[in-house]
Amino acid sequence: MSKYVALLGNTPSLSFAELEAMMSDSTVERSSNHSAVLDLDSDRQASQLQEIVGGTFKILKILFQLDQRAHIASNQIAEYLQTKEGKIIFGLGNLDQNNLTVSPQSIKSKLSENNVRCRYLEGEPWGLSASILTHKSNVIDLLIFYYQQQLYLLETVAVQDVDEWTKRDRHKPYVDAKKGMLPPKIARIMTNMALGSSIEIKTDVPILYDPFCGTGTVLMEAALRGCRVFGSDLDSSSVLGTQQNLDWLAKNLEMKIDYQLFESDSSHAHEYDWSEKVDVVVTEPFLGKPNPKPAELPNIFEGLESLYLGAFKSWLRILHKGSVICIVFPQVVVSEKSKKVEYNLLDLIDKLERFGYTLLVKPIAYSHENAMVKRQILVFRLH
């Protein structure tokens, strides 16, 4: 086992919850707002993990401890780079902007003194971007990292494939901006949180169901995670659009996707002809309209509460003991008479407990900047 560091994306708490769910057998430690330290067997295992997760944009290996004095640390880094073959192209980030200021120039000078050809690429505090690393091979991406009061040198061993994520986000044939769509990375994180928390998946190919499938974002990510996917929606054009998106994905990646789609109100989901029980539900239900007037909010949330309760009741008939639900709850905060008033569905947690659903992961906030209706992501297990 060696120590690795995962750099967490734009929603660090959610990214961390994803890693925790996926690495339930080993330790994952939050080392700073944007990083987590993990124990992994090998660089290969790091690459396999990176391919699966949505919330981590790169994984780095902890190489060795650095001296706290800049000139000695520069020498240590130069010596490490000299072990590499050919012309050296490197980046050097300093994640927590700690007090150690190692100038890339001093590393270059040291390398030139030893007749080693090198080039430095300017990056960000977290090192070179995933895009540079995806498109340029043979680039060495180093990072100075402060952990448990010591400084360490890290090297990137796996990076998120930005092109594949962008393709699924922007180039799928059916979109419906009016209804709101989950970004694929959030859909993937939710899928992983559900699969990782599920204790009783009966087969190698888990059955995942999204009862509010919209454009099929969750189903696409779940299919890529090897699930058999089921989706339904009240709206027939969403069902048709989801089918187009799943077929597009299958064609693009030359893969077979085992899916079933149907039109249904979420409270009648159990009436479908289910031949097997569902292992996980991952879903972003209807969240109310995007810009509600404050006076409308009590009624809207009352309506949403019965929509969600009806859905959870229906799922009791299609889930098995141990099935997991990862779901988005809406949240709106408004100022009323100079006081902040919050509308959410968190009162449902106690009611759902009475049905047999236990809360596994407390609400984690996720929202687009400036969105009036924010999202809270929760995980339940049926016991």
Ligand SMILES: C[S@@+](CC[C@H](N)C(=O)[O-])C[C@H]1O[C@@H](n2cnc3c(N)ncnc32)[C@H](O)[C@@H]1O
């Ligand atoms: C927020 S959208 C889901 C978007 C989806 N996550 C995506 O990324 O494309 C909510 C979906 O719930 C559907 N819906 C609304 N009320 C419903 C109900 N009672 N039963 C089933 N689906 C419903 C809407 O048609 C809409 O497609």
